[in-house]
Amino acid sequence: MKFEGTKDYIADDDLLSVVNAAVVLKRPLLVKGEPGTGKTVLARAVAEALGMPLYTWHIKSTTKGMDGLYHYDVVQRLNDSRFGDRDVSDIRRYIRFGPLGQAFLAESPVVLLIDEVDKADIEFPNDLLRELDEMAFHVNELDETIKAKHRPVVIITSNAEKELPDAFLRRCVFHYIAFPDRQRMEKIVRVHHPALDQQLLDAALDRFFQIRKTQGLRKPPSTSELVDWLTVLMHAGMDPDKLKHADPFLGVLLKQEADIQTAQNKKRTALPGM
Amino acid sequence: MFTDFLYLLRAQGLKIGTGDWVGFLDALKKGLATDTAQLYIIGRALLCRTEADFDKFDLAFAAAFKGATLPDDLRRKLEEWLANAAAVNPNAPPPKPVPQEDLWDELRKRLKEQKERHDGGNHWVGTGGTSPFGNSGAPNAPPGIRLGGSGQRGGAVAVAQERQWESYRTDRVLDVRDMQVALRAVRSLKREGRLELDLDETIDKTAKNAGDIEVIERPERKNQVHVVLLMDTGGSMQPHVEKVERLFTAASRIKTFKTFKSYAFHNCVYDKLYLDIESGKRIPTAKVLAGLTARHRLVFVGDAAMAPYELFSPFGWPGEGQLAGYDWLRRIHERCPASIWLNPDPPRWWSHPTVSAIGKLFPMYELTLDGLRDAVKKLRAPT
CATH class of the missing domain: 3.40.50.410 (von Willebrand factor, type A domain)
Structure with a gap:
């Protein structure tokens, strides 16, 4: 069981080592990085490479730890008991397992992705400590303990919107996906746009990295914005030379009005007379 | 053998406890780190909690494993020459320092010529001398190139010395979002405002009603x-x-x-x-x-x-x-x-x-x- 990347996912050596370490050490892998650096895609690639099914738990601001384990639909049961629609004596019919519970119950090893863990409440990760440590949880309504048949490979992603609690971090293998350099970015873009004209790509990358370096941007453009931008440029049949003198469709790269102003001002000062 | 590294890390201000360290050693025992590059990556993944720690980790790593950049055969020869440093005469007059870039050229030249161990001299690679090449030189010797150390693939050390994570340290400027997260914690919650379903009460009441559902609501919690x-x-x-x-x-x-x-x-x-x-x-x-x-x-x-x-x-x-x-x-x-x-x-x-x-x-x-x-x-x- 060794992760070596897949044909659709460009992983650097560092990432491969860390993924393998997390698998061997049986610890959750916490992946942080700027939006668009491929955190979520990583889990998919790991699952594919290891030949395991992927279970995904998308975290929202209202998500509670319990949601991942199970939900006891008591209102449904009350309702059924009143109207006598179904057999309410079997409580199991009203227990629905969440992604974590399903991963524990799976018959073969799986990859569990807990996506954007930092979206939830500040205390959320602490509620999962015991479950992730022991790979087991108790269902009070059944008085039964659900224990993982096979320890899932847990991958947790975070955009660093919130600080995660120390106790949680201590249990994870931590990896920060650095922003790709030009060479790697070219490879990544090639995965999305195999037929892209090399000249256009070079010109676009030049401008992209130039914009990213601009001082004072509130939100520098990331990989996903670059890919979108290239899609638009290709679609418009943009002449690569034009990129040197103008910034077509800049709104795709920069989402904040102030940033667009900043980028254009910088360009004007960098190219006198334009 | 890694204990020095632990204390270098702690001296950088990384909060590494016994448990973390045992986890790291466990990873090494399981054969996860086969060379310095792997050691660097695995160590960073297990001992850092946030990217803000990476720079501190780099500094400690470079300090712990530096001097590991020479090719093997040359290293062995040099180590022979440099073992058991000779005593130094602290009163000798200091020679003139040489610019760093010239030093490497000069070192290459001298290594071609030098055939054996020299101690206490001022020209050949050796110990206890004032030559800019070697180790344990005289205290008043000009700064030169230190030779010696254990031989490992040195790539990781070079990476660590680059300090590419410096800008991620938390002493960085305050970000609006970070501040928001910090400030959000200022709260004292009380039930007030919009109504939400109170499940426990609903079940209680419904049971008392012999199964006739009675929905109980209560106000949301508000800051x-x-x-x-x-x-x-x-x-x-x-x-x-x-x-x-x-x-x-x-x-x-x-x-x-x-x-x-x-x-x-x-x-x-x-x-x-x-x-x-x-x-x-x-x-x-x-x-x-x-x-x-x-x-x-x-x-x-x-x-x-x-x-x-x-x-x-x-x-x-x-x-x-x-x-x-x-x-x-x-x-x-x-x-x-x-x-x-x-x-x-x-x-x-x-x-x-x-x-x-x-x-x-x-x-x-x-x-x-x-x-x-x-x-x-x-x-x-x-x-």
Whole structure:
């Protein structure tokens, strides 16, 4: 069981080592990085490479730890008991397992992705400590303990919107996906746009990295914005030379009005007379 | 063999406990790190909790494993020559230092010529001498190239020495989002407002009704805290304008405070506060004071540094009333004891008389992310 990347996912050596370490050490892998650096895609690639099914738990601001384990639909049961629609004596019919519970119950090893863990409440990760440590949880309504048949490979992603609690971090293998350099970015873009004209790509990358370096941007453009931008440029049949003198469709790269102003001002000062 | 590394890491301020260290050694035992590059990656993944720690890790790693960049055969030969350093004559006159780039060329040349061990000399590679090449040279020898150390693939050390993660350290400038996250923790929840389903009560009531469903609702939990931000916008605050602006943006964006108000002042709080600086509209401080309750949390932002009479004398500020700035602050403090002061200046400047006087009244924190977090803790649990 060794992760070596897949044909659709460009992983650097560092990432491969860390993924393998997390698998061997049986610890959750916490992946942080700027939006668009491929955190979520990583889990998919790991699952594919290891030949395991992927279970995904998308975290929202209202998500509670319990949601991942199970939900006891008591209102449904009350309702059924009143109207006598179904057999309410079997409580199991009203227990629905969440992604974590399903991963524990799976018959073969799986990859569990807990996506954007930092979206939830500040205390959320602490509620999962015991479950992730022991790979087991108790269902009070059944008085039964659900224990993982096979320890899932847990991958947790975070955009660093919130600080995660120390106790949680201590249990994870931590990896920060650095922003790709030009060479790697070219490879990544090639995965999305195999037929892209090399000249256009070079010109676009030049401008992209130039914009990213601009001082004072509130939100520098990331990989996903670059890919979108290239899609638009290709679609418009943009002449690569034009990129040197103008910034077509800049709104795709920069989402904040102030940033667009900043980028254009910088360009004007960098190219006198334009 | 790695214990030195642990203490280098801890000396950099990484909070690595016994458990973390055992985990790291366990990873090594399982054969996860086969060379220095792997050691670096695995170590960083297990011993760092955030990318802000990477730079500290790099520094410690470079310190622990440096001197590991020579090819094997050359290394072995050099090690032979350099073992058991010879005694040094500390009184010999120091020779002239040589520029770094010339040193490497010269080293290559001398290595071609040198055939055996030399100690205590001034030309060949050896120990105890004043040649710029070798180790354990005379204390007055000019800086040269240190040779020696264990031979491992040195790529990781070079990477570590690049310090590419330097900009991720938390001493970086405060980010609005980070501040928002920190400030959001200022809360005291109470049930009030919109209704939500109270499941436990509903079940209870329904059971008592013999199965006839009775839905019970209860109000949502709401934050009860009122936050007031008071900012010094005087001349000495000019260098910190951006930082204070970010704090203001962060605080005003938080929707969970019961109320949020902000005022500005120059230097210190006197009998009037600015509603906003641009229009110059002002409001009597007494009026603001009357509106404050124990549920208000006041956050002052200012350098608190001024001439002592500006704080303590009733005539310290031109055209203002009968009360000294300090007395205004004291009144505010009596009204809202749960208030804090954020100071953009570093704590080593806080021995200034007016800063320490104000610091005695309001707990003072540095206007950094760490300082803000400590301040929020204080606001949550005022004593």
